[in-house]
Amino acid sequence: MCKCDEVVQETMTSDDTNTQVERSNNKSRIIPQVLACMAASLGTLCSGAVNGWTAGALTSLDADPHMNMGTLQNAWVVAIIALGAVVGCPLAGYVMDLLGRRKTILVMCPFTFLGWITMALAVNLELVLTGRALCGLTTAFLFSAVPVYCSETPEAKVRGALGTLSSLFLTFGVVLSYVAGACFPWRISCYICGAPCLLTFAAIMLVPESPYWLLIKGKKADAEASLRWLRGPNYDFSKEIAEMEAKMLLVGKKLEFRELWRPRTRRPFLIALFMMTLQQASGGNILIMYTGTIFISAGVADHNMATVYAGLVQIVGTLLSVIMMDRAGRRPMIIISTAVMGTATLMLGVYYYVHNVMGNFWPRWVPLITVLVAVFGYCLGCRTIPWLLSAELFNTTIRSTANAVTLFYNRFLNFTVIQVYPFFEEAAGAHTVFAVFGALCLTCCIISFICVPETKGKTLEQIQEYFEKEALSSIYEVNDMNNQQSTCSDVIQGEANKSLPTTSTLATEKDYDISVGSFIDKPALGSKGQTQNSSSVENTAL
Missing domain, CATH: 1.20.1250.20 (MFS general substrate transporter like domains)
Known part of the structure; x- marks a missing residue:
């Protein structure tokens, strides 16, 4: 066996050992x-x-x-x-x-x-x-x-x-x-x-x-002592x-x-x-x-x-x-x-x-x-x-x-x-x-x-997040229905400026940001793809 292979094997063994130690350190008692x-x-x-x-x-x-x-x-x-x-x-x-x-x-x-x-x-x-x-x-x-x-x-x-x-x-x-x-x-x-x-x-x-x-x-210190x-x-x-x-x-x-x-x-x-x-x-x-x-x-x-x-x-x-x-x-x-x-x-x-x-x-x-x-x-x-x-x-x-x-x-x-x-x-x-x-x-x-x-x-936390997402989705549905009720002039104006967001649209998006901030912990959801996958899994389980 060459020295490169020995180094790779030692590295893999070290990683496995660290993983096992980490898992054992994170194991809770029932x-x-x-x-x-x-x-x-x-x-x-x-x-x-x-x-x-x-x-x-x-x-x-x-x-x-x-x-x-x-x-x-x-x-x-x-x-x-x-x-x-x-x-x-x-x-x-x-x-x-x-x-x-x-x-x-x-x-x-x-x-x-x-x-x-x-x-x-x-x-x-x-x-x-x-x-x-x-x-x-x-x-x-x-x-x-x-x-x-x-x-x-x-x-x-x-x-x-x-x-x-x-x-x-x-x-x-x-x-x-x-x-x-x-x-x-x-x-x-x-x-x-x-x-x-x-x-x-x-x-x-x-x-x-x-x-x-x-x-x-x-009382964070007491909470940590309780969990310990x-x-x-x-x-x-x-x-x-x-x-x-x-x-x-x-x-x-x-x-x-x-x-x-x-x-x-x-x-x-x-x-x-x-x-x-x-x-x-x-x-x-x-x-x-x-x-x-x-x-x-x-x-x-x-x-x-x-x-x-x-x-x-x-x-x-x-x-x-x-x-x-x-x-x-x-x-x-x-x-x-x-x-x-x-x-x-x-x-x-x-x-x-x-x-x-x-x-x-x-x-x-x-x-x-x-x-x-x-x-x-x-x-x-x-x-x-x-x-x-x-x-x-x-x-x-x-x-x-x-x-x-x-x-x-x-x-x-x-x-x-x-x-x-x-x-x-x-x-x-x-x-x-x-x-x-x-x-x-x-x-x-x-x-x-x-x-x-x-x-x-x-x-x-996951149960709370599920109901928060459900509530948020209902808000989106209501806002989408309101957006669809526009006059003919609004439709014509929208067709002429498809690529440009209107002032009302920007205001609505701002309202959405407030709604999202009040219902969902954005950092915990990660990227957009992760949010969609997490939502689909939770909707299936719940």
Whole structure:
């Protein structure tokens, strides 16, 4: 071998070694990201226990001689947590921006625990309602802060799975309340359901704040330290920090509510509202919060064990959703979820019609299986994806406020649905109720197929850029239509001066530059060819 060949070989070996070293230095660690999201998601475990408590404990509360329970009282015990959340939602976005995502979760844990203690020691129904209302108030802050934290801390490749951890822990909380209500008197179940608040308080102390929030507050050094904790000491986070800062320069750091209706935010906002509508219109919360009473009315023999089975099915469905989220994608999962749940809920309505109206008696396992299948379908996507999308569709400045607004809408719908349900059932019959919910769920399935975008594998900056480009393209279309509406004299003048730009054209191009500068980060897009290729790839993926 000649000396030239040896030099070339040594150079290639050196380049390969440098590339491998660079890749190893830029390799992130997944475990710290998982631990951070798990610690935050314990907050939704507390919320899940609040939401599911009535499913197992309501029958025990009805039997308590100190509580004068009826249809109206049952409805208020179930629904007052949603009313408390409606009150808390307008404050949640402000508190998240003021204190940070992590500290918001930290502050809410003691108040949630206080609500459970108030219920456990209650001597009358009014104190039970007071404790439930306080727990509902704190869930507004937890439901807002946890999904945002779990969307801002992980990398894009694992954000789908880690972003739905909050829904998985919500399911764990629901199951905990099911088991506590089925196996213990309602007062003891309050102590059991309040225990996760202490665990959450301890766990959230050990993890860092969201790097996005730290950058918004101008704490770049703290944001770098947070990313170093989350990604590992060998990870080169300079590019990630630069992308965050570039996007913040475009969208600004000042919060403006009118941002929700600007072209770049309007479609994400409407999609988030639709997803919250889908979650409540599917009837999943009715099945989860009234599980015990539904099994009793359907004639299921052991309603306590049936409630526990429903909790176990929820765990399986939510786990499958977490596993499949970054493989199948958000859109296919929500379509499958609504299709399965809508079909099963319609079947439950048919069972009630045959049983209550026609007087025929089907086997008692039929309502058990239909409820379990409906709950499983709900947990595949209807429970998890709305919270994930509402956290990842918005730009950094408006994310916490938009999340709080969509949560307010969700809790208002939740309060309305679960408050109206017992009276609707008495007036029209259970068969009508579940037929309506089944039809709404299948309708939402069709709309999801048409309207919901796919965000799998995209960074938060790429998702924002997609909607910004979409908004910009609509502006171009409007301006092109306006330019086409010219008089005959303008056409003649234009033909005579084809190669010369007119004054109006120059003004329009100047306006375009302003529009482009307000929507798209020009340096990040590179050359014209790169912009076109990037746009085509993102439009295909989304």
